[in-house]
Structures are given as C-alpha cells and as structure tokens.
Amino acid sequence: MEFRDYLNVLTRSWPVIIVLALVGALGGLGFAELRPATYESTARAIVSTPPAENVGDLGGALTFGQQAVSGYADLATTALVLQPVIDSLKLDTTVAQLARDVDVVPVTDQAALSVSVQASTPAGSARVANAIVAQLASAVSDLTGADADATGVELLAVDPAVAPAAPAGPPAWLLAVGGLLIGLVIALGIGLARELFDTRVRTPQDLARVTDTAVLGTTIRDAAAHRRPLVVRDAAGSRRAEDYRTVRSNLGFAGLDESKPSIVVTSALAGEGKSTAAANLALTVADLGRRVLLVDGDLRRPGLAKLLGIDGTTGLADVLVGGATFEQAVQRSVADAIDVLPAGTLPSNPNELAQSAAMDEFLDLVAAEYDLVIIDTPPLLAVSDAAVLSQRVGGTVVVAAANRVKRAQLDSALAVLDRADARVLGTVLTMVSNRDAEQSAVRYAQGPQGPGSESSAGASTATVRISRPADQQRSAW
Template sequence: MGFVGYLMLLRRRAWGVAASVVLGVGSALVLSLLATPVYTSTATLFFSLQNGDTASDLAQGGTFTRDQIASYATLATTPTVLDPVIERLDLDVDAVDLAGRVSAAARNETVVLEISVDDTDPEQAAAIARAVSDQLIVAVEDVAPEDSEGRTTARVTTVSPAQVPTAPSSPDTALNVLAGLVGGVALGLLYAWLCERLDNRVRSAEDLERITDLPLLATLDTPPGADGRRDLVVVSAPRSAAAEAIRSLRTAVQFTARPGQSLTLLVTSANSAEGKSTVAANLAVSLSETGLRVALVDADLRRPSVAQVFDLEGAAGLTTVLIGQAELDDVLQEWGASGLHVLATGPLPPNPSELLSSPGMAEVLERLGRTHDVVLVDGAPLLPVTDSSIVARLVSGTIVVGDASRTRRPALVRALGILDRVEARVVGVVLTHVRQRAAEVYGYEPLEPAEDAEPLLSRLRRRGRVALTLLAGRSGQAATAEPEQEPVAVPRPTTTAGR
C-alpha cells in the first residue's frame, strides 16, 4: 500500500481516528480535572567541610563531600530524620508513608542537595520540607566524623528555604492533554490498520482484483427511494450522478453482446439485499431508452420484487407460463413509452428449482430472445438457493452484483465458484452502495427527484403512456405559473447495438 493508499485508508476510517483522538484528549482532560492537586515545596542545602587550612585540604574535603552527598540524600528519607519531623508537626502518618512523599537528590553531581516534599496542602508541604531540612542538618552533624578537636567535619547551610507553592505541581493538564493527543492518534491509527486488515468487504476494483480477473462493470450509489422502496433512479432523477452511473453500466453491458445474437443476461448476487433487483430494473429502463427492445424477467421465485418496482400486476407471469396456464404474450406487460416489457413471477411455486430447470424456462428465454434485443433476468441469490445457477446455463451472460457495504470476499468467491462449476459466462461485477465523492460528480443535480416527479412516475407506472424524456419538463412546469401544455414527443435515436 503506497502513500495514496494510506491516505485513502485514513479517509475511510476518519471517524474512527477522530473518535480515538477525542477519546484520548477528553480522557486526559477529565482525569486532570478530577485529579487532586498536589503541591511541591523544595528546600536547598549546601554541604561543605567545617575546617581546612590549605587548598589541598579544601580540595580533598570537597571530593569527600561529593562522595558523601548520596548518603546524605538517603539519610533524608530514613526514620532517623522523619520520626522527629512527624513528632514536631504532629502528622498522622508513619515514617514509611512520609518517605514516599519526600525526595532528596544532589544537583548535577555537586554538593548542593534539594529536598522536595509533595502534599495536597501547599502550606503543609512547605512546613514538612523545612522540618526535614532542619532535621537532616542535625542528623548529618551527628553522623559526620569529628576532627582532632572533637568538632564535626561537615557543615550544612540552608541556601534556599522551602516556600509555600502557589501552583500545583501535578496534575500537569497541558502535558496530560498532549499525551492524550499522542495516545489518541496512535490508537486511531492502530484502529484504522486493524479494521483494514480485518475488513474483507469488496469495496473497490482493487479489492475485486484480489479474488478474480472479472472486470468491474460499474460502481453505483443506489440508496432507497423516498418511501424506502427500490428506486428507478433513471426515471425519478435522470440527470443525477446515480442515473449516469446506470448509463455507464448500460454501455458496458452493450459491449458484452455477441455479434448476431440477442443478449440475455442474468442479474444475480451472492446473498440477498445486495441491490440486484434495483440494478436489473434501472438497467432495463436505461437500455429501453436507447430504442432497444428490452424484456425484464423476474425469475426470483422466492422473493420477487420487479412487479412492485414497476407497480405492475404480479398475479400472473413466469410461473403461470411454465405450468401451462397462460401464453407468454398474454402475461407480458408493457411499461412506459419506450417499449419495455416486464414478465412478473406470477404465483410463487413450492418447487422453484424444478420449474426453472424445466424445458419451459429455456423456451421462454428463447422466445423472448427472438422478439427482443436484450433480455434481463432478475434471479435469486446464488448462495442460499440453486435457482440462479440453473438459469445461468440458459443465458448468454451473467452479471454478479455486490454490495460494497456488506459483500464479503469469501461470499463473492463462493458465488463465482458456483457459476464456474456450471460453466456460466460471467461478464463482470457491479458494486452497489459505493458513495460518490463530490470531486467525482460533475454537473449533476442532487439525487432527490423534482417536486412532482413522484406523482408523474406513478402515472407512468399505471398508464405506461407518458414519455420518459418529459419528466424534467413536467417538473419545471410545476415550478412556474404557466398553464400546463401538451407534451411534445422527442425523437429518439435508434441503435443497432446488441441486435
């Protein structure tokens, strides 16, 4: 993964990284505010020899004092010094507890000793520091060797008495917040990396290349319609980026046609709710807009949805033809002005796989292929049932739809493996729910339909007489005070692609 890949990773996990940073900084700030302030008071002592007549004596005495300074620092935290301090100040602690709050250290290998005391009360901290320094002077004079005249050889001078601190030494809120920020960033980066390593969804062409050589035909942002239903975005928002993505898919599909043959395509997915029916419906409408004769067959005999998408009658359809109760022409319904024909499922049978594998299914597809340029079949998911693997052998190609927000690589691999075992021709993969960045959208209106687009779409579904190209014009007339005029038919170019 290169630098750009890492930037894309951070962009995908930006919310997680930001949450980690906020958590780190917030935790540090809250803990700092809730922590009890601790004050530190420091006294400074200077150690020297009591006497010395020559420079040599003074030099040797200084060396001796530096060697002894560490011992004097240790002495400051012993009961010899602390017990008298406790008795003097009437402290409710013992020498062990007080030693944990007292520290003594020489400054830069000199004969200067600093005694520091921590306490929640600033005045108490100063009092203890003064008492400890005073008692240490007494203890040093007691333990230091004496000269020939019986005088102690060490002299201790207080050069900086302990003062009452005006600000707490801890917590250091600024330092804690900085540490929380660094920790939050580190935790966020770790979170992003772990999520990326553990996330096996198929979200892009790069992810698809890891598991198959099949091309990525299109990436679609396919949110549900206003009422939660599958949305015919090419009708409700024909100038949107989502509709343009469908038209890009249409172009890719037209190039999969074999010369001299009608194009019959199965649209399926690994699991349910991955957008296959939405893709099939929008692709069928988009293909019919080019002047092609298109038939859409709902072969999902478990959970059909095509009749609901187009607001058509679903009581009779494919199953009615397969069991011999109706002719194909009698149940084939025309939708819209572009000549799209829709074959609903009809009554749901108890034996879907047996019906789809019957000779009647192959005959239905063959008859539709003779009278149409493109036949799209909306099939059941591949992994739960075997229906689509049966239909895949009857069509000239199969499109596998995956949801970028939920389709896992192992599931897609198993689905493609099923198609490979039945020797089906897979023309490519379509990913749905791929969010479009603003930089990738040029000159398109928002996905929301115009004010009266939904009523017009309902009339289009019911009557099938209003031209699709008049949708934008009707929406514009609703926003003005001009009287409604009769629609003018727009000539539609005719293409021979796929014939």
C-alpha cells in the first residue's frame, strides 16, 4: 500500500476511529474508577557484617553480605517469616495470599534488599512491610545464631516504610490516554483490514489497479437517480449532468473510428448503471447537434424503453428477424434530439442474432445515417452478447459501479473483451460517493488531459487518462 492508501484509510474510517478512541478513553476512566484502591509501601534493610581488622577481612565480609542478601530475599516470603507477621498483626489472610502481595528485591552490589507490600489501606501496607523486615531480621539472627560470634551478621532496617499518600498504579488520566491509544490502534487495524480485504472498486485509483484502460470519467451517486435518471435532460445544471458531459468530451478524444461510429456500453454485472449511462451519454452528444441513435441491444432484459418512457413493443429484434424495417421500429424524439431503437420482441436466440449477418447489415445501415450509435448491452459476466457485439463496433465503454463491482469481477469482464479482441475505449465509474470523488481529486472541469500532462500551477493533477492517437489532436465532438 502507498502512503495515499493509508490516508484513505484514515479519511474513510474516521467515524470508527473517533468512536473507538472515545470508547477506549471512557473504558480507561471506568477501569480507573472501578479498580480497587491498592497502596504500596517499601521498607529497606541492609546486611551488616562485623568491622574488618584488615583489607582481606573487609573484602570477605562484603562478599559474604552480597551473597547472603539473595538468600534472605527468598526467605522473606516463606512461612518462617510471614506466619509470625500474620499472627502478630492479626491479618485475615494466609501465607500464600500474603506472599502474592509482597515483592522482595535484593540489591546485591549494596548487600541490601527492599520489601514492598501492597494492601487495601496506606497504613496497612506500611505496617506489614515494617513487620516483615523486623521478622526477617529475627529469622536471620536465629538462623545464624550458631555462628554469630564468628560472623556477627545482622539484617538492619535502614529505611522504614511509611504510609503512601496515593494508591499504587497509573493515575486515571494515564489510563484514559492508554485506552484512547488502544482504541485508535484497533480502529486503524479495522480500517486497514477493510482496505486489504474489501476489493470493491471505489475510485479511479482502484480502476488503475485493474487496468491501464483510460478512465473516461466518473459520475457521483445521486439519491434521486431512480426518480430522475436522465439528468442531462431533466437537471442539465446538476453536477451529475456535468459528469456525463466530461465523459462525452473524453470519449471524443478516445479516437473512435469514423468508419464505425458505433460503441457498445456494457458492464461486468447487472445494476451498475450502464443503461442510464448510455442514455445520458447519447443526450450529451445530441446537445452538440450530432445525429445520435440509442439502441437497446439487451435482448434479454431490456430497460431503455422504460427508462425513456417510450413504447418498446417493436425494436431491434424485429428489425433483425425481418418483422419490421428500421424506419418502422425507430422512434424519433424531437425533445431529446435523439433517435431510439428499443429491444422490441424478445427472441429465443439473442446471442445468435448478435452474431448474425442481419446484425452486420443493421450496423452498416445506421453507421451511414448517424454520427454516433450507442448500443446498450447485457453484462459481460452474465452472457456473451456484449462481447460478440464489441467485435462489430468501433469501440466499447465499460461501466463500473463504485462500491458494487469488485476488482476481480471487473478484471474478468475486461478479460472477456480482450479475448474477443474488442477495442475498449475506456471505463466510466458510476455511483461514486462525494467523499471518494473529492479524495480522488478528479478535476473534470479542467477538460481532458493526455498521458503525462499536468495541470496548471496550483491545481490538482487530474487522474483521467485519455488514449489519443498521434494524428488526432481535437475531439471528435
């Protein structure tokens, strides 16, 4: 993943990050409030040896004290020491339980040890720590009593324990900060996992991971799209309508063969907005005064007639089987300035019709009469109709719906076109969220840009890539 991908994780996951960070912080504060108060006191003692008469005796005494202190530390948590402490202080505990609350640390280079005790009260922790040191000193004296005159070894308390002013452990604010950090780490982990395992296409950058094919444009997601699908006609000033004009402009630079002014519009899956894209693209080209024919080439589940509000009884299928002439089936829309050929009577052999000589004759006929013919076709991964038709037209436009189609599915669809030796003019990413559109920094208002070109100073670099033949310098539109 690139640095930009990590930034995308942050921007896409910020609600989760904020929620989990707050939950972590509140959890830390809650733990601080609910944890039982524990106080810790520490008493220190040293191993005392008799005065040395010479340097050799001094060295031996120091060595003995350093060796003895480790053994005394182990002795401090045994029943020999703790049971008398329990009895003298009348503690309601056992030797094993008390031993868990006692921490004895030997400091061998100083022949000293520290005894730390945790208890529920400040005074209790100090009282138990001092009692353990006193009882340990007594136990040492008893154990070494046989050699006391020879060695004179004693354990002396040098720093008695005092009652602590505050409970042991981290303060509440530190626990809150720790909880917040844990929440952030968990949230970032969730965001990274979603980025790594969720392979849905969201942005033009995701398209670039699948194919080098030009991105002709993107269209934003519109909650009113189902009520107002033809935005070029019904909401000409909207951002989504401008998105389709951008696709039109970039398609003009894609180098469509003038001898075959026909394109197939398809997608990997159903429901990606290909029919809506085909209709709006036809309307944008017609706005320039071009003669445009919109054909419903989906002879299985046609949708253009309903989308445009026209009669779809007679159409392409009837023309191909000889049941009607093109002039009888085509519907001319003066208001939209386009001609529409619906699917017509659904045949039992749509794939065979797509490969028939009648289809070739039809394409030759309309190529001579129109500046552009746009054919809406079935999804590539459902049936092979679109792949068959893509071999007979000047180019293919693949529509991909953001947050719906996965990269592997789009790659498979493009592979179908590649095996069919189809010419893919580019892709159109539909239903892009406003947030993803802004993050992608796609600036279509600047106009189409060729490979390697850069935006003007101070502007963001456009992500749209246009494949333009060397001999074609201007848009076909």
